[in-house]
Amino acid sequence: MKSTITLVGLALAATVFVGAVCDGRMPPGVPVVEGPSASPVLDTLTFRVMAEDPAGEDVQYKLDYGDGSPVEWTVAGYPSGLRVSFKHAFAEAGSFQVRAMARNEAGLESDWSEAHPVSVELWDPAVPPPPDGPTTCTTGVTYFFSATTTHPRGDSLWFQFDWGDTVGNWSGPVPSGSSYTGVRSWSEAGSYPVRVRARDADERTSGWSEPLAVTVIKPSGGPPTGFRLAAAGSGLTVQLSWTRPAAGTPAEYVVLFREGAEFSVVARPTQAFYVHDPGGKTGDYLVAARFDTTLYYAGDTLNTRPVHSPEMTIYELNGAGNQGYGWSVATGAASAHDMGDAANAPLVDLFCTDFAVGHGGAIYTVVSPTYGPTDPGGGVPPGDWRESWFAHVTGGEHDPLPAYAGPPYRQDADIGNLPMRLAVYTAERHYALLRVNAVDNSTGTVRLESWFQPVSGLRLIAH
Known part of the structure; x- marks a missing residue:
């Protein structure tokens, strides 16, 4: 009985296929797969797939990522000739064929498409050696501990210290292989195991x-706490504030600033x-409280240095x-983010278009x-797209950026002579310097480099 059912099923399938061919219906063309060719482990990648059907019918897709993940047809069909985005993250390192x-x-x-190769690697920073610094300290006195490690791609690194009683904030960045100095003071006597770790801009740790x-060990006196930093005035000055030491009232405070390698006193x-x-x-910036002849430094070093993002x-x-x-x-x-996905709206501050x-x-x-969904090129869905403003920079690259107060800021800026520099004012009130290094309209590519000021409202961008 099973043989009869199988033969009947095969006959019906053959009848459907022959009927479709006799009706002039043909399978879709072989899909084209586009996407990145290299990635760290667990990064979410976007692959774009497109196939055309001879009769213009909607098409479904299934993707084989070559990593053992399920290979299934999409539930919905898509218009013939439309590029469809698929997202995937590879859980292990290796070479894969999509x-x-x-x-x-x-x-x-259709037949299977040509294989699109993807190389997936572990790109975590190397484990740092133990921090370098003093092994005997006094409470309320600030000490310096240095750390260094390398990144397999040579990327810049941020460092975080575990001081034995608390874990500090991430600080940096510094170039791969360079030394970073952490600043710490303790309020209680005791034994503290000090450790450090590193991460890159992709938050791989x-x-x-x-x-x-x-x-x-514990003496008299103590440091200020709660050291804070913010933009002041028109965004060209820095307001520093802190909480008085619990140990008493100091004779004075000492504020220090470091542009290069050494700190210098700027106020008392x-x-x-x-x-x-x-x-x-x-x-x-550092701040210390002076009791008699002893300086007790706040545990945190705060900075106003812009964060450099290399050309991409x-x-x-x-x-x-x-x-x-x-x-x-x-x-x-x-x-960089795919604007075809409205979920990326909170991550995007700008895009480039030829308005066609x-x-x-x-x-x-x-x-x-905010202009993405109405761009004539199409492809950007409605969403909570953020508002940004731009102004052409005519002064020096290290000069403060113009203040945002209407003109000369606009929500669009034509790209002219290259390299071109733009001041950017974001929805979170941060300033950034954007440099457009190259444009190729034959491939639709734009190469950008930037410096982002992490202090909201601060216009200083010297780097």
Whole structure:
């Protein structure tokens, strides 16, 4: 009985296939797969797939990522010839071949596409050696501990210290292989194992180092706490504030600033705040409380240095890759995002367009994301796209950026002579310097580099 059912099933399938061919219906064309060719483990990648059906019917797709994940047809069909985005993250390192197949409404299937190779690697920073610093300290006195490690791609690194009683904030960045100095004071005597770890702009984190054993003893006096920093006035000065020491009232406070390698004293206030005019410079700040002849430093070093994001490629709105460009307020690092996905709206601060279908226009323009859904090129869905403003920079690259107060800021800026520099004012009230290094309208690509000021409202961008 089973043999009879199988033969009947095969006969019916053959009848459907022959009927479809006799009706002139043919399978879709072989899909084209586009996407990145290299990635760290667990990064979410976007692959674009397109196939055309001879009869213009909707097509379904299934993708084989080559990593053992399920290979299933999409539930919905998509218009013939439309590029469809699929997202995938590879859980393990290795070399993978991504393929796609298309199926039309008649159930006729294409051949598998050509394999798109993807190399997936572990790109975590190396585990740092134990921190370098003193092993005997006094409470209320600030000490310096240095750390270093490398990144397999040579990326810049941020460092975080575990001081034995608390874990500090992430600080940096510094170039791969360079030394970073952490600043710490303890309020209680005891033994403290000090460790350090590193992460990159993609938030890939190393393991903790082996500890440095530190013994702390307690004298009289103590440091200020709650050290804070904010933009002041028109965004050219820095307001510093802190909480008075619990140990008593100091003779004075000492405010220090470092543009290069060494700190220098810039003020000796008696109140727990100070507004510093750095003269357009950026750098690191420290504050200490003086009891008699002893200085007790606050545990944190705060800085106003802009975060540099190296040159990266984004695509015109109709290009073949990620079109959106935005900065992380947490790290200051820039990254590219697919504007075909409204979920990326909170991550995008700008995009480039020629205000036409395709990407061959002679003039490209940097535009606020709020204009994405109405761009003639199409492809950007409605969403909570953020508002950004731009102004051409005519002064020196290290000069403060113009204040945002209407003109000269606009929500679009034509790209002219290269390299071109733009001041950017984001929805979170952060300033950034954007440099457009290259435009290629034949490929729809734009190469951008930037410096992001992590202090909201501060216009200082010297780097």
